[in-house]
Amino acid sequence: MRGKGLAPGRGRGRGGRGKGKRRRMLGFLQPCILLQLNDQDKHGYELLLGLGQFMEDAEEYDPSIIYRLMKDMEVNGFVNSYEGDTSRGPRRKMYHLTEEGRLQLERWVVDLKRSREEIDRLLAAHDKQSRQR
Numbered sequence: 001m002r003g004k005g006l007a008p009g010r011g012r013g014r015g016g017r018g019k020g021k022r023r024r025m026l027g028f029l030q031p032c033i034l035l036q037l038n039d040q041d042k043h044g045y046e047l048l049l050g051l052g053q054f055m056e057d058a059e060e061y062d063p064s065i066i067y068r069l070m071k072d073m074e075v076n077g078f079v080n081s082y083e084g085d086t087s088r089g090p091r092r093k094m095y096h097l098t099e100e101g102r103l104q105l106e107r108w109v110v111d112l113k114r115s116r117e118e119i120d121r122l123l124a125a126h127d128k129q130s131r132q133r
Contacts, residue, residue: 029066030069030073030108031108033047033051037079037095038097038102041095043084043095045063045092048061048066077098078100078104079097080096
């Protein structure tokens with residue numbers, strides 16, 4: 001069906017290059033942050049820097065996105081926050097993964113594995129079609 005649906009990398013009604021990718025990546029931020037916190041408590045800027053291990057162009061994210069996400073995750077009970085020490089400059093808000101956050105991370109992992117399998121099937125079918133042409 002040509003002309004219907006979304007072009008790759010475009011959001012519905014928004015136009016503009018890369019908007020769809022940006023929205024998909026925003027959804028991907030939560031498991032990336034939960035995984036970082038599964039290892040140790042961190043402050044927001046450390047979490048932002050740590051995104052580079054999971055995605056390209058992580059440095060393009062506005063830090064306010066991370067802080068809004070952290071607030072949402074705290075409201076949902078996935079993280080707790082506390083004031084860090086002052087040994088190196090001003091106090092920073094530190095984030096700690098809760099047990100509910102660990103469960104949410106595991107739900108993400110199951111979902112991401114299933115998505116990867118579905119994507120692999122789609123790409124294999126595409127490759128097969130391409131070879132048949």
